Amino acid sequence: MITDWIANLITSLGPWFTAFFLLCIFSFTYKENPWFRFAEATYLGVATAYTIGFNLDWLLSQWRTVWSLTSTKIILFSLALLVGLLWYFRFSKKYFWLYRIPLSIAVGTYIGLSLRTMVFAQFLVQIRATFIPLVAKTPMDTLNNILIVIMVLTVLLYFYFTLEHRGPLRYTSRIARYTMMAGFGAAYGDTVMTRMALLIGQARNLLSHPPSFASIAIVILATLLLSDYLRMRREPR
Amino acid sequence: MSGTEEKAGKGFWERLQEIDSRIIYLLLWIVILWPLITPIGLPISISTGTREYYRIIEDLKPGSRVILSYDLSFAGLPELGPMTIATLHHLLSKDVKVYICAFWDSGADIAADNIKALDPEKNYGKVYGKDYIHMGYNPMREVGMAQFASDVYKAFPVDYIYKKPLETYEIMKGVQTAKDFDLLISVQSGTPGNPEWVRQWITPYGTKYIIGILGVSVPEVAPYYNAGQVKAFLSGLRSAAEYELLVGRRGAALAQQDPLSTTHILVILFVVVGNIGYLFTRGRRGR
Amino acid sequence: MAWYRRVEIPIILTIIFCLFQVVPYFFVVPAWESAAKDFVDWDAVMETFALFIGFSTLLMLHGRIVSQRRRGWYWSAWVLITMIGYTIVGIPIPALGLGKGTPLFEAIRLYVLTPLSGAMYASLGFWIASAAYRAFRARTLEAGILLLSGTLVMLANAPVGTAIWPTFTPIRKWIFDVPNMATMRAVTIGAALGAISLGARTLMGRERGYLRGGE
Numbered sequence: 001m002i003t004d005w006i007a008n009l010i011t012s013l014g015p016w017f018t019a020f021f022l023l024c025i026f027s028f029t030y031k032e033n034p035w036f037r038f039a040e041a042t043y044l045g046v047a048t049a050y051t052i053g054f055n056l057d058w059l060l061s062q063w064r065t066v067w068s069l070t071s072t073k074i075i076l077f078s079l080a081l082l083v084g085l086l087w088y089f090r091f092s093k094k095y096f097w098l099y100r101i102p103l104s105i106a107v108g109t110y111i112g113l114s115l116r117t118m119v120f121a122q123f124l125v126q127i128r129a130t131f132i133p134l135v136a137k138t139p140m141d142t143l144n145n146i147l148i149v150i151m152v153l154t155v156l157l158y159f160y161f162t163l164e165h166r167g168p169l170r171y172t173s174r175i176a177r178y179t180m181m182a183g184f185g186a187a188y189g190d191t192v193m194t195r196m197a198l199l200i201g202q203a204r205n206l207l208s209h210p211p212s213f214a215s216i217a218i219v220i221l222a223t224l225l226l227s228d229y230l231r232m233r234r235e236p237r
Numbered sequence: 238m239s240g241t242e243e244k245a246g247k248g249f250w251e252r253l254q255e256i257d258s259r260i261i262y263l264l265l266w267i268v269i270l271w272p273l274i275t276p277i278g279l280p281i282s283i284s285t286g287t288r289e290y291y292r293i294i295e296d297l298k299p300g301s302r303v304i305l306s307y308d309l310s311f312a313g314l315p316e317l318g319p320m321t322i323a324t325l326h327h328l329l330s331k332d333v334k335v336y337i338c339a340f341w342d343s344g345a346d347i348a349a350d351n352i353k354a355l356d357p358e359k360n361y362g363k364v365y366g367k368d369y370i371h372m373g374y375n376p377m378r379e380v381g382m383a384q385f386a387s388d389v390y391k392a393f394p395v396d397y398i399y400k401k402p403l404e405t406y407e408i409m410k411g412v413q414t415a416k417d418f419d420l421l422i423s424v425q426s427g428t429p430g431n432p433e434w435v436r437q438w439i440t441p442y443g444t445k446y447i448i449g450i451l452g453v454s455v456p457e458v459a460p461y462y463n464a465g466q467v468k469a470f471l472s473g474l475r476s477a478a479e480y481e482l483l484v485g486r487r488g489a490a491l492a493q494q495d496p497l498s499t500t501h502i503l504v505i506l507f508v509v510v511g512n513i514g515y516l517f518t519r520g521r522r523g524r
Numbered sequence: 525m526a527w528y529r530r531v532e533i534p535i536i537l538t539i540i541f542c543l544f545q546v547v548p549y550f551f552v553v554p555a556w557e558s559a560a561k562d563f564v565d566w567d568a569v570m571e572t573f574a575l576f577i578g579f580s581t582l583l584m585l586h587g588r589i590v591s592q593r594r595r596g597w598y599w600s601a602w603v604l605i606t607m608i609g610y611t612i613v614g615i616p617i618p619a620l621g622l623g624k625g626t627p628l629f630e631a632i633r634l635y636v637l638t639p640l641s642g643a644m645y646a647s648l649g650f651w652i653a654s655a656a657y658r659a660f661r662a663r664t665l666e667a668g669i670l671l672l673s674g675t676l677v678m679l680a681n682a683p684v685g686t687a688i689w690p691t692f693t694p695i696r697k698w699i700f701d702v703p704n705m706a707t708m709r710a711v712t713i714g715a716a717l718g719a720i721s722l723g724a725r726t727l728m729g730r731e732r733g734y735l736r737g738g739e
Contacts, residue, residue, distance in 0.1 A: 003613070003621030007628040010635055017635040025643035029262040029650050041599045043640040045606025048578050050637055053614020054342040055575040057624035058376055060616050062569060065394040065402060080566055084573025091580065096737050097529040102570060104534035105541050107726070107734055109567050112545025113383045114436060115723045121440040121466070122432065122716035126709055129464035144702050151706030159714050181666045183707030185673025186699045187456040190473065192652055192674075193681045194316055194452035196269075196500040197474035199649035200493045201315020202642050203269045258654050265653050279683045284693055311638045312645035346633065377568045384564045391565050441549075452681070459700060460709035475681050494683045500649075501682035505675055507657035512671070515661045 015209035019216050022202055030224050151179040250514040261507070268503045272495035279498055281491075287479040289469035293420070293447055294324070299332040301419040302412065306434075307337065307344030307351075313426035313451055314347065319477040319490035320449040321424045325351050327484045328369075329361040334408050335369040336418070338393060340381055340429050345374035345397055352398075365398065366406040373397035378429040382437040386415040415442040424449035431458055431467070439466050449477070535729040542727055582607060673699055 010017060024039035067077035083105070089098040130152050136142045157169065158176035165173045206213040297303065305325060309317045328335045337352070339345040348371055357363035372393035375381035385392035389412055390403055403409050411417060421444045423434055431448060438444050445468055450458060452473030461467045471480055474497060477490035545564075548557035586600035594600075610632060616623035623629065662668035679685030680696030725731035 001621045003626065003628040007621075007626075007631040010631040011627075014631075014635045018639040021636060021639045022643045025640065025647055028647060030259060037596075037599050038602065039640060039643075041602040042606050042636065043644060044582070045603045045608075046610050046632065046637050047641065048582055049607050049610030049614055050633065051342060052575050052579055052611050053624050053629060054345075054374070055376055055572050056614060056616055058374060059569070059572055061373075061395055061400060066391075066565070067569070076566055077569060080570040081573060084570045087574040087577060088580065090577065090737070091584070097531075099737075100531070100534040100735050101537065102574070103734065104537040105567065106571050108538035108541030109545055109564065110380060111538070111723045111726060112542040113380055113564075114433075115542075115720065116546045116549045117436040117440045118716055118719060121436045122712055123720070125440070125464050125466065126460055126713050126716075129460070130709065144698075147702050148706050151703060152710050155707055155710035156713065159710070177666050178669055179703050180707045181669040182673045182699060182703035183456060183705075185670040185675075186677045186696075186704040187453070188670065188674040189677025189681060189696075190452035190455045192452075192501065192504055192656075192678055193473050193475065193497070195646070195649035195652045196497060196504075197316040197452065197493065198312070198642065198646040199265075200269055200273070200474075200496045200500070201318075201489070202639075202646045203266075203273060203496070204315075204489070204493065205639065205642070207270070207273055254658070256657075258658075261654050261657055262650050265650060279687050281683045282686050282690060282693060285697070311641040314638070314642060315646070346630075375568075376572055377564075380564055380568065380571075384561070384568070387561050391561065455700070456704050456708050457712075459705035460712050463701070463705050463709070473681070475683070478683075498682040498684035500653075501678045502684060504653055504656045505678055507653060508660050508671060508675065511657045511660065512662055515663075 016212045016216070019206055019209060019212035022206055023213075023216050023220050026202075027220050027224065030221075033224055033227070035220055035223070150175065155179055248517070250517040254511070254514045254518065264503060265500065268499040269496045272499050273492075276492075277495045277498075279495060281475075281478055281482065281494055283479040283482060284476065286469065287471060287476045287483065290447055290449075290471050290476075291327075291480060291483045293445070293469055294327050294331070294422075297331060297333050297420065301333045302336065302417060303328055303333050303420045303422065304336045304338060304418050305348075306421070306423040306425075307339040307348040308341050308423050308425035308427075308430055309347060310341060310343045310426050311347070315489075315493075316451055316474045316477065317424050317426055317449060318347070319474070319481060319488050320471050321347065322351055322354065322488060323477065323481050323484050323486055323490070324422060324424065324449065325355060326486050329355065329357050329363055330484075336372060336408070336412075337370065337397075338372040338385070339374045340376075340378060341426075342374055342376065345371075349397060366396075367408055370403075370406055370408050371397040372403060379433040379437060382429065382433055386438050386442060389413060389417075415444055418444060420444070421446045422448070425454070426451055427454075430454075431461060435461060435466050531732060531735055532729070534735055535732070539727050539729070542723075579607065579611065673703070 021039050021042070024035040027033055028036040063077065067073045083102050086098045086102050089095045092099075130149060132145045132148065134142070134146055134149065136145050154172045154176040157172050158165075158180070163169060294303075305321075305328065307321060309321070325335070325337075337348045339348055352369075352371060355361070357369055358365070363369055372389075373396060375385065375392050377384065377392075381392055389409070393403055395402055396406065415438055421434065421438060423430070423446070425431060425448060431450070431454070434446065434448075439446050446466065447469045448458070448467055449471040450473070452475075455470075455472045458467060458470055458472075462470060471477060474490055474493060478494050481488050481491050541563075544556075545560055547553070548560050582603065586603050589600040590597050590604065613622055613626075613629050613632065614624060618626065621628060660667075660671055660674075662671050676692065677696050677699060679689075680692040685692045722731060726734075
C-alpha cells in the first residue's frame with residue numbers, strides 16, 4: 001500500500017527528518033527565516049491534525065465497545081452526535097444561540113465536578129495546613145513555622161485590594177513582596193532547569209545521528225549567511 | 238553626536254551590555270554540545286525528595302495495585318521521559334500490578350513507546366493483562382479523572398494495545414473504583430495535572446499520590462506537598478537523574494547532567510556579568 | 525427576540541447540569557448518583573464531537589489568507605496542506621492504511637510532530653539565557669532578593685553546584701519549603717476563592733462571559 005511505502009520512507013529517513021525539523025526551529029536564533037516559517041507552519045498543521053486523529057480513534061472505540069451495544073445507547077449516542085454538531089454554530093452569527101446549548105452543558109458539568117471538591121482540596125485543606133505549631137521541636141522548625149504563618153498571611157493580605165495599602169498594611173505588603181520575590185526567584189531557578197533540560201534533550205537527539213546533524217546544519221547556516229551577504233551587497237552604502 | 242563619536246564614548250561595560258544575542262546563543266550551544274561530546278562525569282548527590290519517592294514505591298506490598306498516569310506532552314519528554322521510564326522500570330521490577338493510563342493524548346503514545354522499550358515480558362517476566370496493562374487515553378481531562386475514580390470501565394472501556402474490553406483481563410479482577418488502588422503516580426507536564434488529581438482523587442478518596450513534574454511546575458506543587466496531599470515528587474531533570482541512580486538504571490537523565498551544570502553556570506555568569514555591567518554603567522550615567 | 529434565543533435558557537441549562545453533579549456528592553441518592561455518572565460518559569462523547577472546531581477555525585483563517593493572497597499566503601497554504609493531509613491520515617480506515625496506530629500515522633508522529641513539538645518548547649531556553657544577560661537586573665531590593673533566590677536554586681539544581689558546596693541543597697529546600705510554599709499557598713487559596721466565586725456567579729446567572737458572541 002502507498003501509505004505503508006510512505007511510512008517506510010519516513011522511518012528510514014527518520015534521523016534526517018528529526019534533525020531537519022529541529023534545526024529549522026533553532027535557526028530562529030540566527031534570525032527570522034523561511035526555514036523557521038516552514039517548520040512552524042508544519043507544526044501548526046500536524047499538531048492540530050494529530051489531536052483529531054486521536055479523538056476520532058477514541059470515539060470509534062467508544063462506539064464499538066459501549067454505545068453500539070443496546071438500542072437505548074444507540075439513541076443516546078445519536079443524541080450526543082446531534083447536540084455535538086451544535087458546537088459548529090459557533091461560526092454563524094445568526095444561529096450562534098445554538099452553540100450555547102452544548103457549551104452550557106459542558107460548562108455546567110465541569111463547574112459541578114470541580115467546584116464540589118475545590119472547596120476542600122484547595123481551600124480548607126490549605127488553610128488547615130497553615131495552622132502549624134509556633135513552638136516546634138527544634139529552633140529551626142520553630143523559626144520556619146513562624147515565618148510560614150507570617151508569610152502566608154501577609155501574601156494573602158497583599159491581594160486584598162478592598163483597602164488601600166496604607167498604615168500597617170504598608171508593612172505587611174512589603175513583607176509580602178519580599179516573600180513573593182524569594183518564591184518567584186525559586187520559580188525562575190527551576191524554570192531555567194526545565195528550559196535547559198528541554199534544550200539539552202533536543203541537542204542529544206541531534207547528536208544521536210551526527211551525519212544528518214552536520215550536513216543539515218551546514219546547509220541551513222550557509223543559506224542564512226548567503227542571504228545576509230546578498231542583502232548587505234544590495235544595500236546602498 | 239555622530240555614530241562614531243557615540244561609539245567611542247561608550248565604555249567596555251556599555252558595549253558588553255549591547256552584545257549581539259547570537260553570541261549568547263552560540264555560547265549556549267557550545268556549553269551544551271561540548272559536555273555531551275566529551276562528558277565530564279560530575280558526581281550527583283541524592284536529595285531527600287527523590288529518596289521519599291523511591292521509598293514509597295520500594296515499600297509497596299506484593300500484589301499492590303498502582304496506577305501510572307502519563308499526563309505529559311511530547312515537548313516535555315526530555316525532562317519527564319527519563320522519569321517515566323525509570324518509574325515503570327521500578328514498578329515492573331516489583332511484584333505489583335501496574336495500570337497505565339493517560340489523560341493527555343500524547344501520554345498514551347509515550348506509554349506505549351516505554352512499554353516497547355522496556356519489553357516487560359522479556360526483561361521482567363511480566364505478562365500483559367496479568368501483571369500490567371495499558372488502559373489507554375481518556376480525553377475528558379478533569380471530567381475523565383472523576384469518571385475514572387467512580388468507574389474504571391467507563392473511563393477506559395478497552396485496553397490500548399489490543400483494544401479488548403478491560404474486564405476480560407485478569408489484572409482487572411476486583412477493580413472498580415479509586416478505592417481499589419493503593420498508589421497513584423502521575424507524571425505530568427501541565428493541565429490536566431496536579432490540582433485536577435487532587436480534586437477528583439485525593440480529596441474524595443484519599444488515594445496515596447506521588448508525582449513527577451517539570452522543574453517549572455515545582456513552585457505550584459509546594460502547598461500540596463506541605464499539606465500532605467502529594468506524598469512525594471520528582472522535580473525535573475536533576476531528580477530524574479537521582480532516581481535513575483537509586484533504581485540502578487542509568488539513562489538519559491544522568492547523561493544530561495554535565496550539560497545541565499555547564500548551562501546553569503553560564504546563565505549564572507550572564508546574570509552576574511549583566512549586573513556588574515549595569516552597576517558600572519549606572520555609575521557612569523550618574524556622573 | 526424569540527424565546528428560544530434568550531440567553532436565560534443556556535444559563536438555566538448550566539445551573540441544572542451543575543447541580544446534577546454537585547447534589548449526589550453531598551446527599552445520598554443512589555439513583556441520582558448513578559444517573560450523574562452515566563451522564564458524564566454521555567457528556568464525554570458530546571464534547572468530543574467538538575474536535576473539528578480547531579480544524580475549522582484554522583481552515584477559515586488560513587483559507588482566507590490564501591484566497592486573498594495576503595502577505596505570506598504560501599505559509600498558510602502549507603499549514604492547510606499539512607493539516608488536511610495528516611487529518612486524512614488519521615481517519616480510521618485500516619483497509620487503506622489510515623488511522624491512529626497505522627505505520628504512516630505513527631511515522632509522522634515520531635519523526636515530524638515529536639521533534640517539532642520538542643524544539644518549539646526547547647527554544648525557550650535561548651530566550652531564558654538572553655533574558656538572564658539583558659533583563660535581570662538587581663535594580664531594587666525586591667529584584668535583588670529574586671535574583672539571589674534564583675541563583676541559589678540554580679546552583680542547587682546543577683550537579684557542579686552541589687559538588688562544590690553541598691549546603692546548596694538544604695538552602696534550596698528551605699527556599700522551597702518556606703517562602704516559595706507560603707507564596708504559592710496564598711496564591712492557591714486566592715485562586716480557589718476566585719474560582720469558587722466565579723462558579724457561584726455562573727450559577728446565579730451573573731457571569732455570562734462564556735456565552736458572549738453572535739448577534
